[in-house]
Amino acid sequence: MPKQLALGLTLPESTSLESYLPAANQQAVADLAACARGSGEPFIYLWGATQTGKSHLLQAATQLADQVGRSALYIPLDQATQLSPAIFDDLEQMDLICLDGVELIAGQADWEQGVFGLFNRLRERDKSLLVAARCSPLNLPIRLPDLLSRLSWGLCYQLQPLNDQDKIQALSTAAAGRGLALSDETARYILRHTQRDMGSLRQLLRQLDQASLEAKRGLTITFIKTFLEHQTDPQAGGL
Known part of the structure; x- marks a missing residue:
């Protein structure tokens, strides 16, 4: 799809749920898999330190959704913010959207409004949204109160590092x-x-x-x- 090409994204074939060692994160992985398949909670927020596998899991969910015939798009916001919030237009047509690094748009009014609008449109159409960040929703420096409230909905998991x-x-x-x-x-x-x-x-x-x-x-x-x-x-x- 054009927006995916515009971001220049290619997900590595080795990125799958099978290649992720869940350890203490088994419930998070199970619920994420259900969300990707369209049978579980439609909104999940993952957070944790670097190297806890947030990006891996979101990419794996995107590939799993595709494997079961659902349209899905992975958006790493560290790349997307080089464009404009217009990349969110019409994405409610997708079955699953995975937003990686939502803390990166904090304090940017146009981007916060863009994520807020996307969230609402996906929810209205019973579509799924996975979000990942380095901090919990309570600690996000988001200035738009309604967006901060939305990001506190659904399931929230702190990913634990491997011992x-x-x-x-x-x-x-x-x-x-x-x-x-x-x-x-x-x-x-x-x-x-x-x-x-x-x-x-x-x-x-x-x-x-x-x-x-x-x-x-x-x-x-x-x-x-x-x-x-x-x-x-x-x-x-x-x-």
Whole structure:
């Protein structure tokens, strides 16, 4: 659809509910899936710190809705605000709209009015809306009282970050999906010696996958230690 093309969005194929480890967020994921399918609560507000998977879940919901024959659109407001609130025009024709980063339009009267109008039009037509932000509705610096009230409706979930055991499980699952064997001991080594957020860990796993393929070696602690040393000092020698 034209508006989707205007935003230049391409959702990664790997972004799915199956590739998201819910851990303590199981109920939020279940209700989000029901919303995407059109069988659950039509409005859900997700909030949490960075790297808790807000964008992943909204993108996954968009793809799930499409898979079951519902029209859906994912709008990351960090990109959309480079355009104008006119991007919301006629979106009530869609079955599901996912707005990511709603805190980014706070204090901008035209954008706040645009989201407010979209919310009302979707509700009038019994369509679904998923919203994500870094803070709860109560802490949003939205100036339009009616919009702030609307964003407090429906279900609201604070996404909880993964603990270390959850991250080990996520790494092992992601490695298995690439045909790699990753022991818990090796996963713990990675957590102790690299950045611990899931975005960085997934990026490292992609790099290790390529490096192990080229070196024809498995993901042992020795191999990973050498790889990390090489990343820090390219003159450290081969893998």
